[in-house]
Amino acid sequence: MEITAGHLGAAAFDGALDGLDEEQLPDGRDLVTVERFTEVWEAHILRARLEAEGLLASIADEHLVAMDWFYSNAIGGVRVQVPACELDRAREILTALQRGDYELHDDADTAADESASR
Numbered sequence: 001m002e003i004t005a006g007h008l009g010a011a012a013f014d015g016a017l018d019g020l021d022e023e024q025l026p027d028g029r030d031l032v033t034v035e036r037f038t039e040v041w042e043a044h045i046l047r048a049r050l051e052a053e054g055l056l057a058s059i060a061d062e063h064l065v066a067m068d069w070f071y072s073n074a075i076g077g078v079r080v081q082v083p084a085c086e087l088d089r090a091r092e093i094l095t096a097l098q099r100g101d102y103e104l105h106d107d108a109d110t111a112a113d114e115s116a117s118r
Contacts, residue, residue: 031058034090036077040066043078046094053093055086096116 050057060079
């Protein structure tokens, strides 16, 4: 099976679908944008979280913006994309990320804050 641009990002997933038959691939394989970012590093945070949750995710226009960040506004930023069939789940994860659900707390800081308040 040949994967073309627009269907799970051609090279964007670097063989993530190798060995799968056409019947095993989900419907809605076209890539859709979950969110746009001005900075490349912001897009990587979302992409990593999506992948940690088991979703395939790709970043579009990363290298163009990295070469000349002035292009970011002109092209609408760096895009984080997922297969269309995973868009709803990706939006839920994005909302949770923005809400701070994945925030790490340092126990030492928490203990220091509690003793200071006593």
